[in-house]
Amino acid sequence: xxxxxRFEIVADILTVLEREGAMYKTQIANKCNLDTRMLGRYxxxxxxxxxxxxxxxxxxxxxxxxxxxxxxxxxxxxxQMLSDYEFNLH
Numbered sequence: 001x002x003x004x005x006r007f008e009i010v011a012d013i014l015t016v017l018e019r020e021g022a023m024y025k026t027q028i029a030n031k032c033n034l035d036t037r038m039l040g041r042y043x044x045x046x047x048x049x050x051x052x053x054x055x056x057x058x059x060x061x062x063x064x065x066x067x068x069x070x071x072x073x074x075x076x077x078x079x080q081m082l083s084d085y086e087f088n089l090h
Contacts, residue, residue, distance in 0.1 A: 009034070011075045013042060014051060017064040018072065022055040028062065 004012070009032070016031045017023060023031070029039045043062065046052040051068035055061040 007075060009042060010046065010051070011072060013039075013046065014064055014068045014072050017052060017062060018069065022058050022061040022063050024058075024061050 012032045013028060016028055020027075020031070025036060025039055025043065028034075028043075029036050032039070034042070043052070046062075046068070049067070050065055051071055052062045053065050055063045
């Protein structure tokens with residue numbers, strides 16, 4: 001398996017939250033195959049960027065924000081564009 005870059009890890013975390021709804025750190029870490037220390041750094045970054053927030057009903061859980069959903073839309077578009085471009089080069 002190839003090593004994921006930052007953008008892929010962020011997209012993985014946001015995708016899990018988009019699909020599953022509110023989740024705790026350990027649940028996210030397990031779904032995204034990250035250790036909890038590394039996930040903690042990403043959680044802090046995503047909170048600062050307002051891509052995720054704490055779930056008001058479960059303050060220790062996290063949910064994706066509208067800004068996080070916008071990130072995923074743009075990420076998927078760029079990924080598709082690059083994939084299409086690479087395909088056309090061969």
